[in-house]
Each structure stands twice: as C-alpha cells, then as structure tokens.
Amino acid sequence: MIRRILVAIDGSEGSAKALDVSISEAKKRDAELHIVYVIQTSGLYQDIMMNTADPVGDPASYRTLQLLTDEGKKVTAAAEDHAKQEGLHTHTHLPDGHPGDMIINTAIENESEMIIIGSHGKRGMIEEFLIGSVSMFVATHSPVTTMIVK
Numbered sequence: 034m035i036r037r038i039l040v041a042i043d044g045s046e047g048s049a050k051a052l053d054v055s056i057s058e059a060k061k062r063d064a065e066l067h068i069v070y071v072i073q074t075s076g077l078y079q080d081i082m083m084n085t086a087d088p089v090g091d092p093a094s095y096r097t098l099q100l101l102t103d104e105g106k107k108v109t110a111a112a113e114d115h116a117k118q119e120g121l122h123t124h125t126h127l128p129d130g131h132p133g134d135m136i137i138n139t140a141i142e143n144e145s146e147m148i149i150i151g152s153h154g155k156r157g158m159i160e161e162f163l164i165g166s167v168s169m170f171v172a173t174h175s176p177v178t179t180m181i182v183k
Contacts, residue, residue: 035178039067039145041136041171044108047151051182052112055149056119058180066121068112069139070105072129074098102127133170140177148179 040055042048052068059066109125116123124143128135140148150168172179 035062035064035146037065037067037143037145038062038147038149039069039136039140039143041069041071041132041148041150041167042108042112043070044104045151045153047153047182051149051151052115054180054182056116056121058147058149059116059121060119065124066116067124067126067139067143067145068109068116069126069128069136070109071132071135072098072101072105072127073132074129132167133174136167136171137175140175146177148175148177150179150181152181152183
C-alpha cells in the first residue's frame with residue numbers, strides 16, 4: 034500500500050501536470066503528499082557560472098542562490114496551496130544539489146513509496162542532450178516506484 038507520494042516540481046508545465054497526477058493519486062490512496070523542489074546547485078550552467086564550493090563568499094553566486102531559493106519557495110507554496118485545496122496533507126522540501134540525486138534522497142529520507150515527476154522540466158534542450166533528463170535519471174536510479182508524466 035502506498036502511503037507517501039513524492040512529487041518533483043520545478044515550475045514548468047511538465048511539473049504542473051505531475052502535480053495534478055500526484056494529487057489525484059494521493060487522494061485515491063489516502064496518502065501524504067511530499068512536494069520537492071530542488072535548488073539546482075550542480076549542472077552545466079551552475080558549474081560554469083556559480084562558485085558552488087563557496088556561494089556565500091562569492092556575491093554573484095550568493096545572489097543567484099538566493100534567487101533560486103526564492104523561486105523554489107514560491108513554486109512549492111503554490112503547489113502546497115493547490116494540494117491543500119484538494120484536502121491533502123502535504124510536506125514541502127527544498128534541498129539543494131543535483132536534481133536527480135536530491136529527488137531520490139528526499140524520497141528515501143521520507144520513506145516515500147512512489148515518485149511522480151514530469152517528463153520534461155526547465156532544463157534546456159542542449160543541457161538535456163549533454164547530460165540527460167532528470168526524469169530518466171530518477172527512473173533509472175530510484176529504488177521506489179517512479180511514474181513519469183507526459
């Protein structure tokens with residue numbers, strides 16, 4: 034029986050679809066809904082543009098990290114409001130790091146039995162081509178059931 038569902042969101046159209054599916058699944062199963070937004074501090078753009086080793090010591094990197102965190106808070110608050118309007122009990126998570134790793138780690142830490150993720154998020158086509166999609170990474174590496182929403 035699935036009692037905890039984790040949905041990965043990033044503010045994209047794909048993650049909005051994943052959120053809708055996760056709300057439906059959580060209602061059907063009377064499950065808790067965990068909402069995760071990963072503050073991406075690793076990846077092609079971040080590796081080139083940010084001092085991820087010490088973002089606080091680098092004003093530009095610190096400001097970028099603040100903006101990413103603010104966006105994550107805004108996106109998760111809207112998702113949480115939407116889920117609560119549907120009568121669900123929710124938890125939000127804003128880890129930072131590699132999106133695929135953090136989604137899986139958050140699911141494991143919270144004992145989620147299912148991960149729901151959109152097939153396409155905010156990554157650009159070039160970055161996705163070079164390093165792969167987050168949804169494929171999660172589906173390949175997750176120890177729990179993973180649903181990819183188109």
